[in-house]
Amino acid sequence: MNGLQRAYLKFEQRFGVNELPPRAQVFMAHHPVGTGTLVGVVTGAVLAWALSAFDDPGLLFQAALVGLGMGLFIWLSCRVERWRQAQYARLEQAPSSPPAPVVSNPDPPWFGAALWICVWVIGTAFLWLVSRLSGTPNVWLSSASIAALATVSAWGARVVKRRWRK
Incomplete structure (x- = not known):
């Protein structure tokens, strides 16, 4: 061993x-x-x-x-x-301090918006499929609105987390 x-x-x-x-x-x-x-x-x-x-x-x-x-x-x-x-x-092989952060170019603003739209689309499709499997009469509109609420909440949590780090 x-x-x-x-x-x-x-x-x-x-x-x-x-x-x-x-x-x-x-x-x-x-x-x-x-x-x-x-x-x-x-x-x-x-x-x-x-x-x-x-x-x-x-x-x-x-x-x-x-x-x-x-x-x-x-x-x-x-x-x-x-x-x-x-x-x-x-x-004693672990380093005593964390490595320095890598400085990279920030993503363009449209890239972040495209990521959040993709999250919303995937969330909408997931909620619609779950509602179809559970047998409840759920339509695209309610799935899309719930996914939008979840996406906006996640975005808000990310903004608050960034502000707390500063």
Whole structure:
């Protein structure tokens, strides 16, 4: 097992460990049980909702098993990440400061608008397909308006996040 660990660390070192992990990755590595539980519960609940399994005990059990499996997988992934971060802290191979940001040319204004329009179109199509699958009589107009509301909310959250960073 020790040889496998050394091979993994050599692979990591060769292919870009020069960057510090993001804060979310560090948080998840420090709280693997909570992260696995949250992901498992959300996955199981969404799958149960998608299968309409709240009335059928068999489907509900299957959704719970899928949620449990996903939670265990995420827990194991977080434990491996925690081990990796601890190993690099022990070997002192992680850089002490984050790398300098890369300065690039900003995108033109039309590019940002085109991205938000694409988000709105994909959201509209997704909501329309979900409403068709659930059997509710939903039309394009209501799907488009809900997607527009979600897109504008996401844009507003992005603007607020940028202002907080400054």
